[in-house]
Amino acid sequence: TEIPYEVTYVENDQVALGTETTLVEGKEGTSTKTYSNTYNNGVLSESVLLKEEVVAPVNKVIEKGTLVVSYVDREEKEVTPYETRYVENSSLEVGTEVVTQEGKDGETVHKYVDTVINGEVTESAYKGATVIIEVVDQIIEQGTKTTTEETRTTPVSYETINKETRDLAKGESRVVQEGIDGVITDVYEVVTVKGELVSEKLLTTKTTEA
Numbered sequence: 001t002e003i004p005y006e007v008t009y010v011e012n013d014q015v016a017l018g019t020e021t022t023l024v025e026g027k028e029g030t031s032t033k034t035y036s037n038t039y040n041n042g043v044l045s046e047s048v049l050l051k052e053e054v055v056a057p058v059n060k061v062i063e064k065g066t067l068v069v070s071y072v073d074r075e076e077k078e079v080t081p082y083e084t085r086y087v088e089n090s091s092l093e094v095g096t097e098v099v100t101q102e103g104k105d106g107e108t109v110h111k112y113v114d115t116v117i118n119g120e121v122t123e124s125a126y127k128g129a130t131v132i133i134e135v136v137d138q139i140i141e142q143g144t145k146t147t148t149e150e151t152r153t154t155p156v157s158y159e160t161i162n163k164e165t166r167d168l169a170k171g172e173s174r175v176v177q178e179g180i181d182g183v184i185t186d187v188y189e190v191v192t193v194k195g196e197l198v199s200e201k202l203l204t205t206k207t208t209e210a
Helices: none
Strands: 007-016 020-024 029-040 043-055 060-067 069-080 084-093 097-101 106-117 120-133 138-156 182-193 196-208
Touching: 084 097, 138 196
Parallel strands: 007 060, 084 138
Antiparallel strands: 020 060, 029 043, 069 106, 097 138, 106 120, 138 182, 182 196
């Protein structure tokens, strides 16, 4: 008598899902029985089992892959902060700052392909980057001009005036009024850039007469 074999499955998480491999071929077993039979007038009257030999079946073993592999696209955004650049402007006073260009952060997208095995990322492959927003630097102009008022004085020597008079004898002289030197006071607007003279303009002038 044949004894059917069974089929058993063994999972292997290193083999792709859906893959089946036969590790052990199945083989049916056998059961052989030996009887002692007694017949009376050609009719079986007694049957005695003397022995039974059994050859066990060999079960079939099949390996089933359970490995699930998938490839997932992934993106990461990177923000690039803008920088601030300073530019000198000789038209602006020292201490004055003017923003001539607003700064703007840039944005870059990095692309990856992740290898996912049984729900776990095992490898990431970098596929490159794309600039979404260009970074724009902030530009600030700084004044280098200095404007000051400068007062300058110039002495003016007095003059001696001789007048004839009948009150004095010929050849005689008399000081009627002492002379006093005069002063010219000029006020200038002086413009310098980084210590170097650029221009000067006369604002006012005043003369103190002698």
